[in-house]
Amino acid sequence: MFLAGGQRVTVVAVPLASVREAWEASPRGTISEVLTQAEVAVSGMHHIFERRVSHLAGRIAAKFALVHALRARGYPLEARNIGITQRMAGPEEGRPVVQLPAGVPACDLSITHSHALAVAIVAERGRVGADLERVSPRSAALLDEAFTEAEQDWLSRCELLQGRTPDERWNLGWCIKEALVKCTGHGLRASLQQVTFSGWTEQGPIAAPLPWLTDAPGALARRITLHSDGAGSGAVTGLLALGRGYAFAALHHLDEGRAPEFVT
Numbered sequence: 154m155f156l157a158g159g160q161r162v163t164v165v166a167v168p169l170a171s172v173r174e175a176w177e178a179s180p181r182g183t184i185s186e187v188l189t190q191a192e193v194a195v196s197g198m199h200h201i202f203e204r205r206v207s208h209l210a211g212r213i214a215a216k217f218a219l220v221h222a223l224r225a226r227g228y229p230l231e232a233r234n235i236g237i238t239q240r241m242a243g244p245e246e247g248r249p250v251v252q253l254p255a256g257v258p259a260c261d262l263s264i265t266h267s268h269a270l271a272v273a274i275v276a277e278r279g280r281v282g283a284d285l286e287r288v289s290p291r292s293a294a295l296l297d298e299a300f301t302e303a304e305q306d307w308l309s310r311c312e313l314l315q316g317r318t319p320d321e322r323w324n325l326g327w328c329i330k331e332a333l334v335k336c337t338g339h340g341l342r343a344s345l346q347q348v349t350f351s352g353w354t355e356q357g358p359i360a361a362p363l364p365w366l367t368d369a370p371g372a373l374a375r376r377i378t379l380h381s382d383g384a385g386s387g388a389v390t391g392l393l394a395l396g397r398g399y400a401f402a403a404l405h406h407l408d409e410g411r412a413p414e415f416v417t
């Protein structure tokens with residue numbers, strides 16, 4: 154799909170149930186056709202089985218998104234020829250890194266999982282950050298910790314969210330903030346109050362529903378340009394979605410290879 158400004162991104166969702174089933178059938182079966190031995194081994198760092206399934210589902214969603222995105226650019230790679238690791242140290246520790254064969258152009262990737270679903274987004278240029286949340290109540294204290302007054306005001310009155318429940322509003326707002334800190338790579342090491350936005354401009358609906366997410370009655374999916382302080386010279390564009398009890402935000406920073414710099 155294309156974001157405002159023409160940036161192509163690929164979004165893939167994978168239900169955890171399918172991965173759990175495949176793993177229980179045989180870890181050496183379908184999963185090993187998509188993930189490398191090293192990737193399957195790394196997932197073993199999660200000792201809680203469900204956490205491991207989430208991690209595997211995120212990596213599988215990422216592989217599908219990368220294969221699709223690269224094929225569209227004329228690079229028909231197999232999933233196992235693509236590597237996914239993560240930054241092991243430094244301010245972006247944990248941020249996923251894509252390893253591609255020589256001569257294949259770089260891609261940026263973000264992964265998120267919540268409840269029964271994992272979602273990955275891949276962009277050809279710039280940087281991406283995505284967050285998926287199960288819509289659930291958030292305490293007033295948590296909202297004050299995460300959102301500035303201006304953000305709370307915007308989320309309460311913006312037209313797009315009229316008719317939506319308060320839980321949908323706050324969870325979508327939360328997704329935007331987490332997507333921002335994933336785009337920078339700082340994660341929650343940075344206070345969510347340090348990455349701020351003052352609103353967004355709607356850029357039209359997403360043409361096709363996102364499978365497992367917005368393919369249900371009452372779902373919402375919009376392309377946006379985010380009005381984000383400190384995003385430097387490039388625009389922050391993205392998509393916002395509500396559906397099947399989830400909130401989802403994916404943001405893309407156009408500035409070539411440079412993360413948006415926010416107040417620290």
Ligand SMILES: CC(C)(COP(=O)(O)OP(=O)(O)OC[C@H]1O[C@@H](n2cnc3c(N)ncnc32)[C@H](O)[C@@H]1OP(=O)(O)O)[C@@H](O)C(=O)NCCC(=O)NCCS
Nearest residue numbers: 208211245246247248249264265266335338339340341342
């Ligand atoms: C990144 C972070 C915001 C994700 O939080 P979350 O909502 O619980 O989890 P999500 O499912 O949405 O995202 C998890 C994915 O984010 C990605 N991620 C992890 N660190 C990241 C970073 N610094 N930047 C971008 N993406 C990151 C990973 O792909 C991870 O999936 P994996 O663990 O299966 O590899 C959070 O884990 C974080 O801030 N981590 C870095 C700092 C840290 O470890 N702090 C201790 C906990 S507060």
